[in-house]
Amino acid sequence: MSDFIPVNVPRFVGNELAYLSECIDSGWVSSEGRFVGAFETGMANLMGRKFAVAVQNGSNALDISIAALNIGPGDEVIVPSFTIISCVLQILRVGAVPVFVDSDVDTWNMDVSQVHDNISSKTKAVIAPHIYGLPIDMDPLVSICNEHGICLIEDAAEVIGQTYQGRPCGSFGKLSTVSFYPNKHITTGEGGMVLTDDPSIAEKLRSLRDLCHSPERRFKHYELGWNMRMSNLQAAVGLAQLEGLPDSIIRKRQIGMFYSEKFQDLSSVNLPIVHTDYADNIFWVYGMVLKEPTSRSVTDIIDKLNRCGIGCRPFFFPLHQQPLMDKYLFRGKSLVVSEYLGSHGFYIPSGLGLTDRDMEYVAANVRNILS
Numbered sequence: 001m002s003d004f005i006p007v008n009v010p011r012f013v014g015n016e017l018a019y020l021s022e023c024i025d026s027g028w029v030s031s032e033g034r035f036v037g038a039f040e041t042g043m044a045n046l047m048g049r050k051f052a053v054a055v056q057n058g059s060n061a062l063d064i065s066i067a068a069l070n071i072g073p074g075d076e077v078i079v080p081s082f083t084i085i086s087c088v089l090q091i092l093r094v095g096a097v098p099v100f101v102d103s104d105v106d107t108w109n110m111d112v113s114q115v116h117d118n119i120s121s122k123t124k125a126v127i128a129p130h131i132y133g134l135p136i137d138m139d140p141l142v143s144i145c146n147e148h149g150i151c152l153i154e155d156a157a158e159v160i161g162q163t164y165q166g167r168p169c170g171s172f173g174k175l176s177t178v179s180f181y182p183n184k185h186i187t188t189g190e191g192g193m194v195l196t197d198d199p200s201i202a203e204k205l206r207s208l209r210d211l212c213h214s215p216e217r218r219f220k221h222y223e224l225g226w227n228m229r230m231s232n233l234q235a236a237v238g239l240a241q242l243e244g245l246p247d248s249i250i251r252k253r254q255i256g257m258f259y260s261e262k263f264q265d266l267s268s269v270n271l272p273i274v275h276t277d278y279a280d281n282i283f284w285v286y287g288m289v290l291k292e293p294t295s296r297s298v299t300d301i302i303d304k305l306n307r308c309g310i311g312c313r314p315f316f317f318p319l320h321q322q323p324l325m326d327k328y329l330f331r332g333k334s335l336v337v338s339e340y341l342g343s344h345g346f347y348i349p350s351g352l353g354l355t356d357r358d359m360e361y362v363a364a365n366v367r368n369i370l371s
């Protein structure tokens, strides 16, 4: 048996160490160092945006996006249930209401056709998280939002470097957010960013991440801010990772295609969609979903893989079923696809640091367990 293969291992093969050394040698380690601006500009160019604001993580990026839009008590924000908790934290903190929609059973992305029915006079925004490397069908979503004057927040954490009909993911929302956690296509250890074309929103975001110092007098404050500033150390790694992004996307597609080929004859599971007419999957993670009816359980599969030294994780737990929501009013809703994905889905090692040998070993064991 080889050593344990975790679900994710990051890869550092470019200028990461050289840029980090520059930070240390020059003494520029805080957010005032040169890499922060360079990384922001690079990300803005990648996503075809005018402004980028680097923060401490992807959850922060979502938090200040909600704050910058002045979303407050009673406002509604439409969000899919099948995503990470980060999408709703600030909504709940300010006393706004997440209105959950279901997802598509094949793409695992939010079912855009349900957005329309959930719009009310209180709807302020839609949060659209692209799931697991395949984009949401953006055209219909963008037109619904435009038609109703609703703000679109695009959560592009899982699709850095991906395109929708040839346009960069992250270029569609009024605001777009990304994360640079180690399992994302670019990592800074911890890190995130908000991107926008709107100069006044960009200014607000910069102020919110830096304690809301007033422009006329530093250390004087009219509003509540946060310290979410990204350090030069993080940005140094991020810039090097951004330089390597084209290769990373190629590698992620290789990993995904390899697994899909190995598993194509497994009748017990649904595999990720490899392409649609608007995008080719970049397999943020390689997910699999048990088909119904099934006598298998995800917990059992995870146990069996772990015993072979292979990391495996369950899919997101649907937000509308979170115990946390009991404290709020969101009860009695049933979103069957999100519930099915949450209980039947799991993902296997697919990080950029995975070796070809690891892939063969994982594929053989997954096949063995699922056949």
Ligand SMILES: *Cc1c(COP(=O)(O)O)cnc(C)c1O
Pocket (backbone or CB within 6 Å): 057, 058, 059, 060, 083, 084, 086, 087, 129, 130, 155, 157, 158, 178, 179, 180, 181, 190, 191, 192
């Ligand atoms: C990873 C992720 C986040 C959160 O990012 P962190 O940097 O871990 O806070 C938010 N949204 C999506 C869709 C993600 O995948």
